[in-house]
Amino acid sequence: MKKDIDIPKVEGVYVAVVNEYNAIYKTQDWNAYIINDKAVDLEVVLIVTNGYAGDKITSTFRKKLDKLPAKSYAKIELMQEELFALNNQFKVSFFEGNQMFDKTYLFRKNTINEKALQPIPLMKVKGVLVK
Numbered sequence: 769m770k771k772d773i774d775i776p777k778v779e780g781v782y783v784a785v786v787n788e789y790n791a792i793y794k795t796q797d798w799n800a801y802i803i804n805d806k807a808v809d810l811e812v813v814l815i816v817t818n819g820y821a822g823d824k825i826t827s828t829f830r831k832k833l834d835k836l837p838a839k840s841y842a843k844i845e846l847m848q849e850e851l852f853a854l855n856n857q858f859k860v861s862f863f864e865g866n867q868m869f870d871k872t873y874l875f876r877k878n879t880i881n882e883k884a885l886q887p888i889p890l891m892k893v894k895g896v897l898v899k
Contacts (some may be wrong), residue, residue: 771851773845778871783858784888785847785880787893798852798880800844802836805889810836811863815844817856821877826851836862841890852880856899873898 782803790797800817803812813833819826831844844858856875861868875898885894 775818776867776869778869779858780804781810781860781862782871782873782889782897782899783844783860784841784875784891784895785875786888786891787882787885797848798849800847800858801841801888801889801891801895802833802844802858803888804811804836804838806864807838808864809838813860813862816859817845817857818864819855819856820850821859824854826854836863836864839890847880854879869899 781804782789784801784803785798786801787796787798789795792799801876802813802815808869811834813836815831815833817829817831829845836842853884855877859870860873861870862871877885884896888895888897
């Protein structure tokens with residue numbers, strides 16, 4: 769039965785954590801984004817996030833986007849630096865056409881930092897990216 773289930777591979781959808789200036793509070797904030805680098809819109813995007821390491825587990829955060837247009841991105845959440853000592857996972861599910869896609873993006877503990885910054889697709893900023 770399992771061999772009959774088609775689970776398509778997710779390509780062109782990424783999660784990035786970006787360090788950016790918050791003009792309202794005059795602080796440097798770390799924000800998580802979902803990026804749609806595809807040429808098609810994504811529908812009903814569901815994102816479930818949490819952090820964990822050993823017996824430490826954060827609360828679960830859920831976000832829904834009705835639509836993520838082609839070649840665009842959306843903010844998922846503000847991340848506190850204390851979370852970077854944990855594994856941070858983002859479970860993303862979405863529809864492309866009539867087909868459902870699902871992928872878990874994992875930022876391993878201590879991988880989100882200033883030294884790991886790289887160019888982020890579509891955003892024209894630097895951050896930490898998981899494909």
